[in-house]
Amino acid sequence: MQEKIHRVLAAIGAFFVKLWHGIGKVFYKVFPKREAKYFDADRHEFKYIGLMALVAVAIELYIEVFARITTAPLEGFRWAVTHPVVFLYNTLIIFATMTIALLFRRRRFVWFIVSVIWLGLGTANGVILMNRMTPFTLYDFTNFTDGLTIATTYFSKVQIILFLIALGLGVAALVMIFIRSEKWTNIKYRKSLAAIILAAALAGGATIGLENSGTISSFFGNLNYAYRDYGMPYCFIATSVNAGIARPKGYSEEMIAGLLDEKTKRGTDTKLEEKEDSTQHPNIIVLQMESFTVAQDYANIEVSQDPTPVFNDLYENYTSGTFEVPACGAGTANTEFEVLTGISAKFFGPGEYPYKGKLRKKTLENMAYITRSHGYNTAALHDHRALFYNRNEVYANLGFNTFTSVEYMNNVSFTPTNWCKDRVLTGEIMEIMQSTEERDFLHVISVEGHGSYPTEQVFKHPYTEVTAEDEYTKWRYEYYLNECHEMDTFIGDLIKTIEESGEPTVMIIYGDHIPALDVKEENYKQPDLYTTRYVIWDNIGLPKKDRNIHSYESGAILLEDAGLEHEGIIFDYQQSNDPDEDATYLSDQEALAYDMLYGKHYAYGGIEPYERVDMKMGHKSISIKDLVKIGDRYYIRGENFTERSIISMDGKQLSTVYLSPTLLALNEEIDPDDIGKLEVSQVDKSKETILTTVGANEEL
Numbered sequence: 001m002q003e004k005i006h007r008v009l010a011a012i013g014a015f016f017v018k019l020w021h022g023i024g025k026v027f028y029k030v031f032p033k034r035e036a037k038y039f040d041a042d043r044h045e046f047k048y049i050g051l052m053a054l055v056a057v058a059i060e061l062y063i064e065v066f067a068r069i070t071t072a073p074l075e076g077f078r079w080a081v082t083h084p085v086v087f088l089y090n091t092l093i094i095f096a097t098m099t100i101a102l103l104f105r106r107r108r109f110v111w112f113i114v115s116v117i118w119l120g121l122g123t124a125n126g127v128i129l130m131n132r133m134t135p136f137t138l139y140d141f142t143n144f145t146d147g148l149t150i151a152t153t154y155f156s157k158v159q160i161i162l163f164l165i166a167l168g169l170g171v172a173a174l175v176m177i178f179i180r181s182e183k184w185t186n187i188k189y190r191k192s193l194a195a196i197i198l199a200a201a202l203a204g205g206a207t208i209g210l211e212n213s214g215t216i217s218s219f220f221g222n223l224n225y226a227y228r229d230y231g232m233p234y235c236f237i238a239t240s241v242n243a244g245i246a247r248p249k250g251y252s253e254e255m256i257a258g259l260l261d262e263k264t265k266r267g268t269d270t271k272l273e274e275k276e277d278s279t280q281h282p283n284i285i286v287l288q289m290e291s292f293t294v295a296q297d298y299a300n301i302e303v304s305q306d307p308t309p310v311f312n313d314l315y316e317n318y319t320s321g322t323f324e325v326p327a328c329g330a331g332t333a334n335t336e337f338e339v340l341t342g343i344s345a346k347f348f349g350p351g352e353y354p355y356k357g358k359l360r361k362k363t364l365e366n367m368a369y370i371t372r373s374h375g376y377n378t379a380a381l382h383d384h385r386a387l388f389y390n391r392n393e394v395y396a397n398l399g400f401n402t403f404t405s406v407e408y409m410n411n412v413s414f415t416p417t418n419w420c421k422d423r424v425l426t427g428e429i430m431e432i433m434q435s436t437e438e439r440d441f442l443h444v445i446s447v448e449g450h451g452s453y454p455t456e457q458v459f460k461h462p463y464t465e466v467t468a469e470d471e472y473t474k475w476r477y478e479y480y481l482n483e484c485h486e487m488d489t490f491i492g493d494l495i496k497t498i499e500e501s502g503e504p505t506v507m508i509i510y511g512d513h514i515p516a517l518d519v520k521e522e523n524y525k526q527p528d529l530y531t532t533r534y535v536i537w538d539n540i541g542l543p544k545k546d547r548n549i550h551s552y553e554s555g556a557i558l559l560e561d562a563g564l565e566h567e568g569i570i571f572d573y574q575q576s577n578d579p580d581e582d583a584t585y586l587s588d589q590e591a592l593a594y595d596m597l598y599g600k601h602y603a604y605g606g607i608e609p610y611e612r613v614d615m616k617m618g619h620k621s622i623s624i625k626d627l628v629k630i631g632d633r634y635y636i637r638g639e640n641f642t643e644r645s646i647i648s649m650d651g652k653q654l655s656t657v658y659l660s661p662t663l664l665a666l667n668e669e670i671d672p673d674d675i676g677k678l679e680v681s682q683v684d685k686s687k688e689t690i691l692t693t694v695g696a697n698e699e700l
Contacts, residue, residue, distance in 0.1 A: 049099075049195065052111065056095035059115060060087065063122030063232050070130055079228075085215060089206050090231035094118055096199040102192035118233070125232055134330060135227040137351060138240040207234075218242070220351040222328040224516075235351065242349035243357065245598055248591040256595050256602040259588055264572040265565075270603055272373040272567060278439035281562050282540050284371060285429070285442045285507035287494075288336055289422075289487055291449035291480075292511035293532055295464070300523040301477050304465040307485040310492035311509070314535040322526060322548040323534040329451075329516040333389040336445060336512065338552035340366040340398060342570035343593045344586065345552075355389045358597055359397050363610040365596060367555050368399035370568045371441035377401055379432050379440060379619055383409065383420040384447040386617065386691055387684055396615035400443070404428055407644040407682045407691055408618030410661055415448060415483060416458050422448040422490040426497055432619050433503050448487050451516035453480045480515055499539055506542070506561050508554055510534035536561065553579075569596065569603055617682065617692045624680055624696045634666040635659075636680060648681040648693060649674060 064087070065076030072078075080087040097118070101111035125136035210216045216234060220226035227235045248255070261267045294312060295303045306312060314320070325335045326345035333355040334345040341364060348354060363369075368378040379402045386392040386405035395403045406412060406420050409428060413421045425444060433440050453476040463485045466478040491509060498505050511532035514524070521529055534554065536542070542561055549557065556574040559565065566572045569592055579585040595603050622645070624638040636647060640661055647656045647666050655667035664680065681693040 048107075049102075052098045052101075053091075053095055055115060056091050056098060059118050059122070060091040060094055060231075060233065062119065063125070064090075066122055066126035067129060067135070067227065067232055069126060083229075085210070086229075086231050086234075089203075089210060089216075090233040092199075092203050092206060093233045093237065096196075096203040099196045099199045102195055103189065121236060122232060125227070125236075129224075134223050135232070135235070137223070137236065218350050219346060222330050222513075223351040224330055225328060226351060239349060239351040243352055244349065245347045245590060245594040247598070248587070248594055251591065251594065251599065253600075253602040253606075256591070256599075259591065260569070260603060263577055263582075263588060264569070265576050266567075266572050268603075268605075270569055270605075271609065272370065274373055276375040276438075278371070278375040279437075281374065281376075281439055281564060282504040282506050282538070283433060283440045283442070284367070284376075284558060284562050285440075285444060285505060286336075286339055286367070286558070287491070287507055287509045288332070288339070288443075288445050288512050289449065289491075289509065290332065290446045290512060291451065291515040292446070292484060292487055293514055294484075295481050297525045297533075298477070298519075298523060299525055300468060300473065300520075302467040303481060304467075305463070307464045307481045308488040310488045310495075311533075311535065314491075314495075314509070314537055315533060317544070318538070319536040319542065319545045319547075320534060321546050323510045323532045323554070324527075324548070324550045325511075325513050325530055325532060326551065327513040328529045329514060329519075332445070332512045335551050336443070338550070339508075339510075339554050340368065340443065342366075342552050342555045342568070342574060342589075344550070344589070347590045347593055353389065355391070355394045359394045360390055361397075362597065363397045363399070363608070363612055365568050365570070365610060366398050367559065367568075367571075368441060368443065369610055370559065370564060370571070371439075372399050372401075373567075374564065375438050376441045377432070377436045377438050378443075379404070380443045380445075381425060381428055381432075382406070382445040382447070383412070383422060383424055384445075385685055387689060392617065392691060396613050399610065399613055400615055401613060402432075402616045402619045404432075404619050405617070405691075407684065408620070408622075408640075408642060410642050412643070416479075417450075417452070417454065419447050419450045422446045422487050423493065426490065426494050428619070429494065430497055430501065433498075434501065435619075446487065446490075448490075449480070449483050449515065451480075453477075453515070453517060476517055480517065495537060504540050506536065506538045506540065506558060508534060508536050508558050510551070510554070622680060622682070622692075622694050624678075624694060627675060627678060627696070632669075634670075634675065634678070636664045636666070636678065637662055638664075638680065641680065642682070644682050644685075646681050646683050646687070648679050648690065649677045651690065651693075653681065653683065653687065653690070654678075 061076065061080060064079055068075035068079065098111055098114050101107040101114065104110045121136065128134075128136045207216070211218055216230045217226070218238065220235070220239070223235075223239075257268055260270070292311075294308050295301070295306065296312070326338060327334050331353075333353050337343070337354050337359075338345055345352075345354075358364075368380075372378050378400045380391070380395050380400045381404045382388070382391060383406050386403065386407055392403060392405070409424055411427070412424050415421060425446070429442060429444060432442065455472055456475055458475070458479050459482055462478055462482045464478075464481055466474050466481060468474040468477060495507075498507075511534075514529055514532060519529060526532075534549070536558065538561065553574055556571040559567065559571055560575055565575055570589060573589060573592065577585060577588075582588075592603060595601060601607060601609070618640070620640040622638065622640045624636055626637050628635050628637065641658065641664055642661070643658050645656070645658060645664055647654045647664055649670070654670070657665040657667050659665055666678070670678075676696070679693050679695045681690045683690055
């Protein structure tokens with residue numbers, strides 16, 4: 001991967017050199033060198049604007065080509081030809097930002113700066129897409145520090161040094177261009193301002209017209225697909241300027257109080273009463289299955305045998321139906337956000353993830369806080385990185401006592417594409433349930449079904465074989481559906497283990513979104529590409545009540561099934577109103593959500609009702625029992641170490657050999673006087689980020 005990135009970056013550098021030389025030749029033909037120090041704006045205004053437009057076309061072409069370079073080298077050119085309206089629309093956006101240069105005497109310098117910004121954004125987007133599925137957004141700037149910590153994962157030290165040198169040369173070039181750039185005199189500010197306003201109006205009008213015609217959309221169910229279909233400049237701006245929940249019209253204390261009194265059972269009595277009655281209710285499990293669907297929903301393939309017999313049997317015998325989610329092919333965090341909180345992700349800006357923004361700093365009422373008020377133990381589990389979608393920060397603001405990520409799990413096995421297999425979750429779930437006297441609310445996020453999916457044969461003896469029109473489709477679906485079979489087996493094993501334990505339980509099982517297989521609507525047998533399936537399994541005798549639901553409605557249903565009705569503002573509203581009969585069903589909830597997240601908390605009497613939980617990473621305590629020396633090597637004995645356990649000292653990671661859950665070996669020499677300073681840290685996969693640390697005589 002590093003060699004590939006190095007070649008791509010070298011090609012980009014060569015492209016920039018040629019592009020700059022070409023622009024220079026054109027520029028000096030249009031504006032020949034003169035003895036005078038100043039340009040005459042009147043003589044060259046239209047030529048200058050025309051040149052701006054040509055450069056905007058070139059920049060937009062570069063941005064889209066580089067964004068698709070990992071798919072196919074010529075894919076960006078093909079997209080520009082097959083989507084000319086969207087291509088020109090994005091070019092217009094770039095051009096409109098360039099026109100700001102018309103107000104400056106050193107307009108070539110300002111124009112150059114704007115061009116460099118767009119080229120930089122396009123380059124950042126392309127490089128990021130080489131290493132992850134989600135494109136570049138403004139939110140990545142908020143994670144800039146985290147990005148620096150993992151830079152060495154994707155780039156060699158030589159590449160980083162070359163980048164820093166190039167950055168320094170770029171800054172020097174900017175200074176030189178500023179010094180040598182010609183000044184324009186006799187600038188007609190009214191005409192220049194009129195040109196800027198006209199360009200902005202054209203871009204704004206085009207946005208409205210294209211959105212109304214359906215050519216582009218202001219809702220991004222899949223950020224990657226949106227950037228691919230609508231263009232990077234539009235999507236970057238849309239995700240940057242349209243964030244959060246809009247303030248509702250007429251927002252006031254009276255408005256919120258009236259809404260609660262008229263449309264919820266508890267009215268303005270929104271404070272949760274602290275109880276210890278969890279044992280009067282069942283365990284509640286939210287089981288979110290990564291990209292999980294059934295083969296029967298695809299019209300473009302056939303399978304030799306059903307890969308998901310367990311789920312399909314549950315679907316026929318327990319409450320089930322279609323599950324409308326806010327994501328397509330990616331966007332796991334927004335589906336789980338809707339399930340946990342009852343709040344629709346569509347209330348937020350396009351492509352926005354509350355987990356990447358608001359919820360990193362603010363608490364929010366959800367299923368965890370509600371069950372916690374009844375004495376439930378609240379636990380989250382994810383067989384992937386704790387840092388993914390900032391869950392290690394967010395879950396504490398959602399009321400979870402513990403969060404067990406893959407860094408705190410043992411006996412982990414991986415798929416051929418290096419995603420953790422979900423079967424590890426069964427033991428983790430049961431250990432939590434059987435270690436607590438109270439009932440448990442468990443939020444479990446699967447990862448095994450994650451893309452991307454190989455385009456060649458992987459399984460020599462697959463459980464199910466796929467028949468398709470071409471091998472590209474066959475191998476991708478065959479790999480995916482055989483992973484779904486393993487996930488299905490995990491579901492069956494988990495249910496069997498829960499039944500054997502005798503723990504009363506209600507569990508919702510659902511797919512968070514369809515897989516990233518470029519599924520076409522004509523090949524998918526559900527209402528749209530934002531639909532998966534769900535089942536509510538239980539061992540307490542609940543009647544089967546089939547219904548098609550949105551993911552944001554599932555939490556209210558699950559709480560009601562567990563006997564926890566009309567608790568929590570959003571859930572109370574949903575349990576008290578029928579969406580088919582209430583014309584303001586969604587707008588009312590949007591107003592409540594605004595008050596809870598961005599407003600003045602009128603629903604809570606003007607106070608912040610929830611405190612961030614002192615969440616523990618890992619449900620099992622990691623501890624150091626003693627340090628021993630055998631020969632020239634030091635060993636740390638303790639409990640619940642994992643393969644992500646590293647011996648550390650003063651925040652510095654030391655070379656470590658993992659031997660067992662009770663033994664780590666120090667693989668480097670240290671000063672004997674520092675032995676007492678040795679600690680054990682759990683580290684992220686990149687080994688650049690320490691999640692937690694425990695010292696001698698401490699428990700984590």
